[in-house]
Amino acid sequence: MNRALSGALRIALGAAATGAVMAASGAALAADPIKIGVIAEAQAIAGASIPQAAQLAADEINAKGGVDGRKIEIIGYDNHSSSADSVRAFQRAVNEDKVNAVIASYISEVVLALEPWASRLKTPFITPGAASNEISKSVHADYEKNKYTFHGYLTSAALALSVCDAAKDLLVDRMHMKSAVIMSEDAAWTKPLDVGYEECLPKIGLKVLDHIRFSPDTTDFTPIFNKIEGSKPDVIITGISHVGVQPTVQWKNQQVPIPMFGISSQATNETFGKDTNQAAEGVLYQGVSGPGVAVTPKSVPFAENFKKKYGNYPSYAGYTAYDEVYYIADAVKRAGSTDADKLVDALEKTDWEGTIGRVQFYGKDDPFTHSIKYGKGLITGLMLQWQDGKQIAVWPKDVAKVDVKFPSFIKLSN
C-alpha cells in the first residue's frame, strides 16, 4: 500500500516537473520544428506510400527554408493495419512526441477509431485515404467536439459519384453497356459506397443485376466470379481496397470475360503490377491522380520525384498525404501558430492547389463537414487503366491520353 502510494506520488511529482519544463520551453518555441505525426499501414500496398510521400513533402518544404524558419518534422508510426495500434500511436504522438498535427491511415475503421482521440486530445487530424461518410458526418453532428478531424480524401458518396460519372462516358455512351453487378468487400467504407452505386448506376443507364458483398478474408474468388457470370452483366463495378491482388489474378487466370471497373485501391500503387504478375492488365480503377497525369502542374513532378526516391509511383494515398503536409504547413503559416484551435480555423479556410486538384473543405453546415469538396474545378477524380504494365488515364477527356482497351479474354457484349 505504502509503496503504491509513493509510486503514485512520484508519478505526480514527475508530471509536475515535466509540466514546469514544458512551460519554460514554451517561451522559446519560435524555431522549434512543426511536428507532424504520420500513422500508417507501412506494410500495405496502399498505405506504404503515406509516410514516404509525407517525408518527401517535408524535405521539399525544409529545403526551401521551412515555414517562417521552422522546419517540418515527420514522425512516423507503423500501425500494422490495426485500430488498437493506431490509437496507441496517436496517444504517443500527442502526449510524448508532442506533434502539432496527425496524418493517419487509409482504412476507415482505423480513422473512425482515431476520430474521438483527435477530439479528446484536441489535435488536428487528417486522413489521406479513408473514405467512409461517417468520418465527416461525425464532424457535422458534433462540430465543437469533432472539429479537429479533417477528411483529406473523397467520401464514399463522392467516390461512387466519380465512378458513375466516368462509367456514363466510358461504358454507357461509348460502349453501350446496359447492366452491371456490384462486387465489394465487406467494410465500413463500402457501405455508403454501395448505397451510392445502387443509386447512381441506374440513373446513368446501368441496371444493377446483382450485388455481391464478400468477406475481406476471401482467398478463393472462383465462386464469386462464377455467380457474377451467371447473371450475365456487361461490367463488374468494384469496391475493393483490403483485397486486390487475389481477385485480380484469379479474374485473369480464370479468364472471366467481364471487365472490372470502379474502386480498386491497391491498383493505384505501381507495385500492383508486379504483385499480380501483370494480371492487372485491363483493370479500370478510380484515382485522384496517377503517373504522368497532369491533374495540376504539381502532379507529375511529385509522382516522378517520388519514384526517383522510393523506386515506384505512389498509391492514391501518397498524393493526398503529400498535399496534406503542404496545406498543414500553409495553415500553420496563415495561423501564425501551431495552436490546435487556430490551426483548425486556418485548415477550414484551406484553398490549396495540390497534386489531386484544388483542395477546399466543406463547411460546418454541409453534411460532410471537413471533407474535401468534390466537383469541377476542385477534385473530380480520374479513371485509369492498367495498359501494357502501366497506369494510364482514360477519363476525363482533358487528361486522357488513350482509349480503353481490354485483354483478349474480355468479351464485350455489345
Added chain:
Amino acid sequence: MRAFQILIDGFAISALYALGATGFTLIFGVSGVLNLSHGAIMVAAAVAAWAAASILGVGTYAGALIGVAVALLTAFATYFAVVKPIQDSRRIPNEEKEIFVLTGTLLWGIMIQELIAYFFTNNAKTVLPIVEGVVEILGVRTPKNEIFTAIVCCLVIALLWLLVNRTRTGKAVLAASMNPRGVTLLGLELTNIYIVVWAIYGILAGIAGVLLGMFLGVSSYSVGPLTASAFSIVVLGGLGSVSGSLIAAFVVGYLETLTAYLVSPAYRTIPALLLLVFVMYIRPQGLLGRR
C-alpha cells in the same frame, strides 16, 4: 453445370489441402511434433517463388524450385533451431516438451510471418502459374493451372506413398512412427530418421505453398489460417494418420466448396469447423485415428 463446377474446383482445392496436411501429419506421426509454423513455411515458399520470379526475374520454373528450396531450408531451421534444442534439453521436463514445442513453433511461425511482412509487405502475392490459359471441361471453363495443381498434388502424394512403403528409408520412417524405441534397438539413429522426415516435410510444404501461391495467392496474413486449416484437417483425419488426413482433406475441401457455391462464399469455412467439433464429440481420435 454447377455440379461439375463444384466437382472440379473442389477437387483442386482438396488436393492442395491434402498435400499441405500430409507433411504436417507425417511429422506428428513420426516425431510427435505439432509444427505450428506450418503456415509460415508454406507462405515463405510462395513468397520466395514470387520474389525470385518477379523481382529477380529467374523464370517460373526456377522460381518454383527456389520456393521449394526455401521451404526445405526453413523446415530444417525449424527442426535444428527450435524443435531439436527443446527435445534435447535436460532442463525442460519430458512431459512438458510437447507444450514447449507447440509454443516454440508458434512463435517461430510469427517471426517468419513478421519478417515476410517487413521485407515484402503484407499484401497478397501470386506466383506466376507454370501453365496459363483455360480449357473447357464438361462445359466448365477451368484454368489449366488448376488442373496442373491437382495433378502435381496427386503425383507428389503417390510418390510419398511409394517412398514410405517401398524404400528402406521409408520403411525406417514408418517403423519410427510405430515404435521409436524399437527402431533404436535395431541400430538406426533416430535423429537421422527425423532429419529425413523434416526434409520430406519441407519439400511437401514447399510444393504446397508454391502451388497455393499460383492457384489463389498468399500473403503474410495467410500464415494463421493455413496452419489452422492443416491442423483441423489433421485432427479430423486422426493425428498421425496419413490416409486419414487425405480423406479429411477431401471432406473439408468439398464441404468448403459446396458452401461457397450453394450458400455464400462468406460462410465458406464454417461447416467444416462445425464438422470438426462434431467429430471431436463422437470420435475424439478422428476419422482414422489409432487410439
